[in-house]
Amino acid sequence: MYRVFLMLALLLLLSGCRIELSLDEAPPDTGGAAQSSVPSSEANTVKKNESLSVFINGEIDYDESQIRLMTETDLQEGAVLKVQLKQYPKDAALRDIFNGEVELVETPVLEETMEVDSNGGLDVTLERESDIVYFLTVQFNPELQPDDIKEVYGSRGENIVVSSNVEHYEHEGQTMIGASASANIGMRPSWSYLQ
DSSP states (O other), rough: OHHHHHHHHHHHHTTOOOOBBOOSOOOOOTTTTTOOSSSOOOOOOOOTTBBBOOOEEEEEEEEESSEEEEEOOOTTOEEEEEEEEOOOOTTOOOOOOOHOSSSSSSSOEEEEEEEOTTTEEEEEEOOOOTTTOOEEEEEGGGGOHHHHHHHHHOSSSTTTTOOTTTEEETTTTTTEEEEEEEEEEEESSSSEEOO
16 A cells, blocks of 8 residues: 555656645636636736746756756746756765765856746756766746836745745845756766756
8 A cells, every 4th residue: 555655646746746826815717727827928917916826847958068958937938047057076976966965066157047938938058067967956036037027926026826846035135936946967968857
């Protein structure tokens, strides 16, 4: 019985299921059809204090010289994501890295902001050294957004509802609500997923 429960739990985890909790008192009436939380480009008006979900998923393919990041989000076109690539010390053992026993080098190898496309995605290729293990983070930070995106998600992210990758942090004395996803990038050619 324990194995069946464990297999079901792993199946749900690996299937990429996402559970969201709305802070509204009554659930919105969808009329039985699925609705996106992203405002359509034709009707770019959002009710004040409307709650929106934000998710960041992604796939990463890498080889000895490059890292290809392909993200999928439900963000509106023009939203900005911060992509940060940090490295682990070269002399760190892989076992220690993946057990969380090694700290990242403080200075990022790369830190850039990039606009999502009309589908809410990014497809970017980054250069890398083959003998280094990296840690890649993709973040949605409200303070980095253009004014039209701040109108949708809130200047502090206050219109974002709780979902699996939402984070609260301090910026200039204010509590901000953003979203992030990350992944370790190994040395051998392989692939990974943002989590």
